[in-house]
Amino acid sequence: MTNTWIILGATSSMARAFARKVAAQGDGVLLAGRDSDDLAALASDCHLRGARISEAVTFDARDPEGFAALVERLKAEDGLISAAVFVGSMPEQALIDADPALIDGTVTDSFTGPARFLHLLVPEMERRGGGTVVGVGSVAGDRGRIGNYVYGAAKAGFATYLSGLRNRLTRAGGHVVTVKPGFVDTAMTWGLPGLFLVASPENVADDIARAVLKGRNVIYTPFFWRYIMLIIRHIPEFIFKKMKI
Amino acid sequence: MRWKAAEYSGWGRALWAKGEIARPERQRGLDQVFAEGIVPAQGMRRSYGDAGLNDKGRMVDMTRLDRMLGFDPDTGILDVESGARIGTIAAAFAPRGWLPAVMPGTGFATVGGCIAQDVHGKNHHVAGSFCQHVISIQLRQPDGQTVTVTPDTTPDLFRATAGGLGQTGVIVAARIRLQPCKGDIMMVTERRVEGWDQHLSLLDASTATYTVGWIDATAMGKALGRGILEEGETNSGLVPQREKFRKVPFTAPRFALSKPIVRAFNEAYFRRVPRTGRTVVRPIGDFFFPLDKIHDWNKLYGKHGFHQFQCVVPLSSHPALREMLETIAASGLASPLAVLKRMAEGRAGHLSFPMEGYTLAVDFPNRAEARELIKRLEDMTLSAGGRLYFAKDSLARGTDIRAMYPEHQEWLRVVTQADPEARLMTDMIRRLKLRSQA
Numbered sequence: 001m002t003n004t005w006i007i008l009g010a011t012s013s014m015a016r017a018f019a020r021k022v023a024a025q026g027d028g029v030l031l032a033g034r035d036s037d038d039l040a041a042l043a044s045d046c047h048l049r050g051a052r053i054s055e056a057v058t059f060d061a062r063d064p065e066g067f068a069a070l071v072e073r074l075k076a077e078d079g080l081i082s083a084a085v086f087v088g089s090m091p092e093q094a095l096i097d098a099d100p101a102l103i104d105g106t107v108t109d110s111f112t113g114p115a116r117f118l119h120l121l122v123p124e125m126e127r128r129g130g131g132t133v134v135g136v137g138s139v140a141g142d143r144g145r146i147g148n149y150v151y152g153a154a155k156a157g158f159a160t161y162l163s164g165l166r167n168r169l170t171r172a173g174g175h176v177v178t179v180k181p182g183f184v185d186t187a188m189t190w191g192l193p194g195l196f197l198v199a200s201p202e203n204v205a206d207d208i209a210r211a212v213l214k215g216r217n218v219i220y221t222p223f224f225w226r227y228i229m230l231i232i233r234h235i236p237e238f239i240f241k242k243m244k245i
Numbered sequence: 246m247r248w249k250a251a252e253y254s255g256w257g258r259a260l261w262a263k264g265e266i267a268r269p270e271r272q273r274g275l276d277q278v279f280a281e282g283i284v285p286a287q288g289m290r291r292s293y294g295d296a297g298l299n300d301k302g303r304m305v306d307m308t309r310l311d312r313m314l315g316f317d318p319d320t321g322i323l324d325v326e327s328g329a330r331i332g333t334i335a336a337a338f339a340p341r342g343w344l345p346a347v348m349p350g351t352g353f354a355t356v357g358g359c360i361a362q363d364v365h366g367k368n369h370h371v372a373g374s375f376c377q378h379v380i381s382i383q384l385r386q387p388d389g390q391t392v393t394v395t396p397d398t399t400p401d402l403f404r405a406t407a408g409g410l411g412q413t414g415v416i417v418a419a420r421i422r423l424q425p426c427k428g429d430i431m432m433v434t435e436r437r438v439e440g441w442d443q444h445l446s447l448l449d450a451s452t453a454t455y456t457v458g459w460i461d462a463t464a465m466g467k468a469l470g471r472g473i474l475e476e477g478e479t480n481s482g483l484v485p486q487r488e489k490f491r492k493v494p495f496t497a498p499r500f501a502l503s504k505p506i507v508r509a510f511n512e513a514y515f516r517r518v519p520r521t522g523r524t525v526v527r528p529i530g531d532f533f534f535p536l537d538k539i540h541d542w543n544k545l546y547g548k549h550g551f552h553q554f555q556c557v558v559p560l561s562s563h564p565a566l567r568e569m570l571e572t573i574a575a576s577g578l579a580s581p582l583a584v585l586k587r588m589a590e591g592r593a594g595h596l597s598f599p600m601e602g603y604t605l606a607v608d609f610p611n612r613a614e615a616r617e618l619i620k621r622l623e624d625m626t627l628s629a630g631g632r633l634y635f636a637k638d639s640l641a642r643g644t645d646i647r648a649m650y651p652e653h654q655e656w657l658r659v660v661t662q663a664d665p666e667a668r669l670m671t672d673m674i675r676r677l678k679l680r681s682q683a
Contacts, residue, residue, distance in 0.1 A: 013270055013309060024337075038271040041326070045312035049337050187270045187309075191249030 002052060002079030003131070004028035006070065006121075008059055008114055009087035011038050013186045014136065017205035018084055023051035028077060032059030032070065053077070061087050061113025062105065071120045081125055084134040084208075085114045090151040090188065103150050110154035115161050122165065126172035132212050133169065133176045135162040139220065142180070142229045146244060166217060177211045178218040179204075182225035197222065246277045248303065256543050257293035258550030259611040260639050262300035262672055270309040275385075275417070278305050283387045285669045286415040288328060288355030292362065293553045294639030295672035296410055305415065307357055313337070314418065321423040322380060327357030327416045332534055339429035339529050344479065346378040346424040349636075350584075352534040357416040362636040363408030363597040365588065367455040367477070367533070373591025374599050376407035378422045384414040387664045391417060396593070404652075405659035407594030410635060410674065413663040428481025431455075431532040436522035437515065441470025441567055445603070448587040454478055455532070457586050461511040462570065462579035462607050463504075470570060472585070473518050477532050492540040496548050502580055502610060510581045546610050551580070552639055554619050555606035557588055557598065558631030565629035566603055569622050573607055578615045580608035595656035598634045606637065616640060635673065643678040653679070 007019050010031035019029050023046035031039045031046070031054070039056035047054040057070060074081050088110035096102045118133060125131040140148055141155030159178055166176035183189055183198045199222045207221040220226040235243070248265035266287075269275045278284070287297040287304050297304075311328035321343055325334065332352020334345055349364040358364075363376045372378070382394040384406060392414075396403045406413045434453070438444045444458055453476035460472040500506070536542050543551070558566050573579050584606040592599040609615035619640050626633060632649035633641050647653050660680065667680055674680050 011271060016270075035271060035273065038273065041272075041312040041314055044314045048313045048316050187247075187268070187274070190268055191247045 001130075002028065002077075003082055004030065004053070004074065004077040004079065005082045005084055006030045006032055006057075006074055008032045008061075008083065008085045008117065010042060010056075011035050012086050013201040014181070014184060014204050015084070015086035016042060017201040018086070018134075018208055019046050020049055021205045021209045023047075023049045023054065026050050026052055027082075028053040030055050030057050030070075030073065032057045034058065034060055059087075059117075061109045061117075064113070064116050067117045067120050070117070071124065074121065075124055080128060080131040081121070082132040082134070083118060083121055084136075085118070086136050087114055088136070088138070088151075088155070090148060093146070093148050093150065096150050106150050107154045107157070110151065111158040111161065115158065118165065122169060122174075125169065125174050129173040131169075131174045133162070133165060133174070134179060134208055134212060135159075135165075135176065136179045136181065136208075137162070139180050139182050139225050139229050143232055143240070175212075175215055177208065177216060179208055179211070180218065180220045180225065180229070182220065182222060182228070197224070246274060246281075253290065253298065254550070255294050255297055255639065256291050257552055257611070257639055258543055258546065258548075259552055260295045260298060260550075260672065262295070262298035264299055264301055265303045266306050267303070268306040268309055272310065272417075275305070275310065279385065279389070279415075283385070283389075283415065283668050285411055285671050286327075286357060288358040289330065289353045291349075291351050291354045291358060292635070293637045294635075295676060296362070296635055297358075298672040299670070300672050307415075308355065310417070311355070316423075321425065322420055323423055324418065324420050325356055326418050327355060327360070327383075329356050330354065331356065331359060332530060332537065334423075335529060335533070336429075338423060339426060339479075342425055342428065343423040344426040344529070346372050346422055347375040348533050349375075350534065350536075352530060352537050356419055356421065360407060360416055360419060361409060361411045362634075363592060363594050363599075364636065365591075365599055367457045367475075367586070369591060369599060370451075370456065370587055370589045371454055372424070373589065374408075374593055374597055376403075376593030376597070377591055378424075379407065379593070380420040380422060382406055382416055382420075383418040385417050386414040387666065387668050401655075401659050402663065404594045405656050405663070408592070408597035408635075409594055409656060409660065410596065410679070411671065412660045412669050412674065412680070414669070426479035428479060429529050430480050430482055431477045431527045431529050432480045432524060433475055433477045433527050433532055434522065434524045435518045436474050437518050437520060438470070438472050438474050440467060441570065444470045444472060444474070444585060445563060447474050448585070448603070451476055451587075457584060459514070460570070460583040460585045460605075461515055462573050462583040463508050463511055463577065465571075465574045469574060470567070470585075471515065473515065475532075477527075479529065480526075482526070491538060493542055493544040496544045497546070499547050499610075501545055501547065504577050507579065507581050514581065546580075546608075549611040551608050551610050552615065552619060553606060553608050553637040554622050555604060555634040555637040556622065556626040556631045557600050557602050557604040557634070558626060558629040559600065559602040562629035562631060563603060565625055565631075566605055569605065569625050572618070572621060572625075576614070576618050578609050578612070578618055580610070583607040595652035595659075596635065596650055598632065598636070600632065602631065604634075606634075638673075641677065643676070646677050646679070657682070
């Protein structure tokens, strides 16, 4: 059966790598984001790599007015509908500390915006009896740290949302994959100090595609972050609160 | 735009630079980078020496601007951003019957890099150089303008950009002609070549589209020049795709490529092909980019890195080339798998490498003896009327290069006009003093 993906936040390098991956399998891709010139370039690229259909569409996590039209556009495609969510924003914690209003935007971009969109889409997926939702969270959502706990809290909220959505969509034959990347070589991390074991966006996309195929629930990518986070989650709070990691 | 403080090298890992690098992921990001003034560009840094280095300066990494923008199946013309890799284009199009007309020995090379070095491939004798298949180039110039450079409308600028080492501007995108192929596999005929004279005559007589000679640069005496001739044609059919990559996980110790190991390797590589020859079916990637399967193979040369010597000499200078090979074999410094190939005249730019003749490429570990040997080989190249390849070079002297590239003055005139403040200079340009009159 044909599959059509809507990829939210398609201009990010992880999303680009994933879009190319599913395009090469012959799936359809709707590339959603704000930079329409850049999305048009990616749409051509995915088309030439074999996508059944490849289109740039506008998506702004902070503008829910546009969500219904996107869902309608997806309904026009036969077969299964799937969604991959790569949106999110991570202002530096210091900026947030200076201007707490930034919390709203961070939570909208990383959690409530995509959640509202998915909530509009999921009934149609249920009706068609399948499809996959890929939600990209972050290892930062596994435990709040002084360095980026607003972003972490938003991603934690999104992870919990995805867990509930999995519970719901499974009953209709669909599936939800929660992805928790560690350090990935993207524009967001370029030139930042203190990173280690940085993964390429292509490797992350490979991991996600494999998880979709195998119906995995929660993956860490690269895989060893599961163990790093296992340790970090198990540090007792009375110690953790004094640490700076 | 965030700048990353980096210490980086060319593929040979012998020459290093320290400086800041920006890596935009969209055209808009590139505009932001250049808002602070233009800087030279780099791709995958597959040039061996310092062509992609700018010590104490800034560079822009183009590898994330890598989209294929459009393709016309009637003409085979592809629009593509300059950071796209040749191997990616080949993998996407070969199943549909198209290949880049010219592909260098690594699929990791970017389109921008292939233009800036006017690279050649195993089919140079029939297809010419990379830029002979470039219809137009989108060139971002130091004055902030993006111009369309074509061989017909802007011939001077085209000839100075093709193989021009990035000195006329930053290559942002290009329109290149793909060539029809039968499919995504290769029929490869391999035969043993027992010695030098046979090697040359087989290369001369080859009628295959893709021809290359692997040479055992450690063999001496009667076996001098022995190796394997590979001739390939594209084809279609069912072959399991090999996707397994290996990675060299750490920098190897010095003995990894010591004399006995290299000798043993070359012996085995030679005997791998039966005495009577054979024809095998290979995925195209295995044929065109044989070493790409071993990621970071350059680390095999240890922490000091290595140099590749590549020259081309006119057909009539083949005795000089034989003498070079004798010198190399006698030194015992060569690495496994040297390459010998016959080239035709095809070239597109003032500083393009190709000339009708034979080209020889050999790797050497970065040691004092090897550097001295390469100096001798460079002298022999010059007196044989040949030239060195900028994509490989890390040791040449500017005076020799000028003598080898008679069109340097014309190139310099166009480049000076395009980049009057010399903002696009790289370490290679400075080392070879290519931007000064004498």
